[in-house]
Amino acid sequence: MRFAAIIAAVNRLRGAVASYDVLSPYPQLVRAGFQRFSTYRQAALAGLATNTVFGFLRASVLVAVLAQRGPVGGYDIAAAVTYVWLGQGLLNVVNLWSDRELAGRVRTGDIVIDLGRPWDLQTALLATDFGRAGYAVLMRLVPPVAFGALFFPFRWPERPVTWVLFAVAMALGTAVSFGIRFLLNLSAFWLLDARGVLAVWGTVGGLLSGLILPLAWFPAWAQAVLAWTPFPALFQMPIDVFLERGDPLAVLAHQLFWAAALFALGRVTLARGSRRLVVQGG
Amino acid sequence: MGKSVYARIVASRIRSQLAYPVSFALDVFSQLLGQSMELLAILVIFTQVTSLGGFSAGEVVLIYGLAATAFGLADLAVGQVEALPDYIRTGELDVLLLRPLGALAQLLSADVQLRRVGRVAVGLVTLAWALRDVEWTPLRVVVAVVAPLAGAVLLSAIWIAANCVSFWLVDGREVANSVTYGSDFATSYPITVYGPWLRRIMCFVVPGAFVAYFPALALTGRPDPLGFPDAVRYCSPLVAAAMVGVAALVWRTGVRRYQGTGS
Numbered sequence: 001m002r003f004a005a006i007i008a009a010v011n012r013l014r015g016a017v018a019s020y021d022v023l024s025p026y027p028q029l030v031r032a033g034f035q036r037f038s039t040y041r042q043a044a045l046a047g048l049a050t051n052t053v054f055g056f057l058r059a060s061v062l063v064a065v066l067a068q069r070g071p072v073g074g075y076d077i078a079a080a081v082t083y084v085w086l087g088q089g090l091l092n093v094v095n096l097w098s099d100r101e102l103a104g105r106v107r108t109g110d111i112v113i114d115l116g117r118p119w120d121l122q123t124a125l126l127a128t129d130f131g132r133a134g135y136a137v138l139m140r141l142v143p144p145v146a147f148g149a150l151f152f153p154f155r156w157p158e159r160p161v162t163w164v165l166f167a168v169a170m171a172l173g174t175a176v177s178f179g180i181r182f183l184l185n186l187s188a189f190w191l192l193d194a195r196g197v198l199a200v201w202g203t204v205g206g207l208l209s210g211l212i213l214p215l216a217w218f219p220a221w222a223q224a225v226l227a228w229t230p231f232p233a234l235f236q237m238p239i240d241v242f243l244e245r246g247d248p249l250a251v252l253a254h255q256l257f258w259a260a261a262l263f264a265l266g267r268v269t270l271a272r273g274s275r276r277l278v279v280q281g282g
Numbered sequence: 283m284g285k286s287v288y289a290r291i292v293a294s295r296i297r298s299q300l301a302y303p304v305s306f307a308l309d310v311f312s313q314l315l316g317q318s319m320e321l322l323a324i325l326v327i328f329t330q331v332t333s334l335g336g337f338s339a340g341e342v343v344l345i346y347g348l349a350a351t352a353f354g355l356a357d358l359a360v361g362q363v364e365a366l367p368d369y370i371r372t373g374e375l376d377v378l379l380l381r382p383l384g385a386l387a388q389l390l391s392a393d394v395q396l397r398r399v400g401r402v403a404v405g406l407v408t409l410a411w412a413l414r415d416v417e418w419t420p421l422r423v424v425v426a427v428v429a430p431l432a433g434a435v436l437l438s439a440i441w442i443a444a445n446c447v448s449f450w451l452v453d454g455r456e457v458a459n460s461v462t463y464g465s466d467f468a469t470s471y472p473i474t475v476y477g478p479w480l481r482r483i484m485c486f487v488v489p490g491a492f493v494a495y496f497p498a499l500a501l502t503g504r505p506d507p508l509g510f511p512d513a514v515r516y517c518s519p520l521v522a523a524a525m526v527g528v529a530a531l532v533w534r535t536g537v538r539r540y541q542g543t544g545s
């Protein structure tokens with residue numbers, strides 16, 4: 001049976017349901033995402049250990065580089081250290097790794113249930129992801145940053161408005177990351193097993209998005225190429241907003257463009273992928 | 283008898299992974315890529331500076347090559363110990379403990395991730411490149427051969443000990459991960475880049491400095507900027523042996539403490 005027929009039927013149903021349902025499900029999904037991850041408090045605490053160890057090690061390497069010569073790419077010691085600790089904190093906010101659920105549901109066929117629900121699947125997952133990110137800001141971003149600020153020279157924003165801009169940049173970075181993860185997970189429609197694709201992203205993503213080193217330290221040609229990609233939107237850009245480097249509005253525009261472009265691409269891909277879906281049995 | 287059982291288990295695991303050659307190739311590729319990222323980061327750093335912690339690009343790459351080879355070998359041999367938290371949480375460890383075979387050996391042979399040869403390959407290629415400048419003496423040949431193996435044993439022992447934390451903590455995976463992947467990162471750079479406290483930890487507590495830093499000093503013959511006596515740089519096998527003893531002790535204590543997770 002072709003799946004498109006079900007979707008059409010569900011869409012008709014959804015119209016009927018929506019006229020009765022006053023509350024949109026998405027705000028509730030944001031809350032659900034927050035609550036789901038707040039259940040694993042011990043795991044979050046343990047994860048902090050990893051972030052802290054890596055923060056220490058990476059900050060040490062960058063400080064050693066800067067001790068050798070003056071500021072590199074406009075980062076002095078305080079800025080580079082802040083960069084590292086923010087990066088370790090943002091790692092779980094934008095969620096570079098560990099998002100394989102959708103691919104698993106495509107592989108097992110459970111995606112049928114998700115598509116049949118009276119919601120827009122992509123928007124629903126994005127809403128849940130925002131909830132998850134909100135929890136990560138509290139549990140995974142604030143502690144390592146506080147830790148780094150306590151033990152290392154740290155650069156706090158000078159203008160109050162930077163805090164607002166940083167929050168927006170973080171949200172947009174999460175949306176861009178979601179867009180990339182969503183597309184990679186959907187590759188399971190064609191590959192059946194998206195693990196290889198996700199693993200490649202997991203390793204390459206850190207370097208391309210500025211988690212491992214500030215992109216400003218890269219050779220000029222590499223920086224020029226990366227400026228055309230969505231990757232800097234994950235780490236480099238929110239951190240630069242925090243450090244008040246460059247024009248924050250240009251950063252937000254870049255992020256917004258890629259968040260929207262990836263969302264649209266994800267939409268088309270989901271539609272094409274679900275057309276491939278064949279449901280067996282009665 | 284026991285040995286042939288493990289050999290058969292491991293062989294069957296390897297065969298099952300080769301059954302899907304494309305997926306396997308992709309997996310190896312992603313491991314290869316993953317291991318190369320830190321090397322790329324080192325090369326990017328050296329576009330900005332000529333020395334890091336007092337070491338030249340060639341020397342840091344040598345340290346990285348030794349560390350990556352040791353890490354890859356250790357990951358191939360005992361990487362499966364990462365599954366210990368799951369075994370404990372689900373109670374599957376009971377099954378292993380009941381069988382008339384060593385529980386640790388069963389755990390390690392439960393799955394051999396052959397794709398990890400990708401990591402070893404990156405390490406070996408980097409190492410071969412970095413070793414071309416070495417002025418060879420018989421002793422240095424021995425160091426070049428023994429260092430990655432001793433490093434692998436050392437890292438294996440550290441990971442097994444670190445993963446035993448799961449006997450005490452319900453969700454100890456991340457804590458163990460920070461030691462596992464932290465040691466991969468930390469050993470890839472000269473320990474002179476770290477502050478005095480981290481350095482002391484790496485020399486005496488979690489002795490990662492013996493994986494790559496000290497053997498690299500032996501291979502290049504340069505004086506130790508930290509002023510350790512020359513003999514220290516040849517001590518990696520001894521430190522590895524001692525660490526195996528520690529790991530065995532921690533494992534036994536953990537297993538003895540293990541009471542299962544209930545019905």
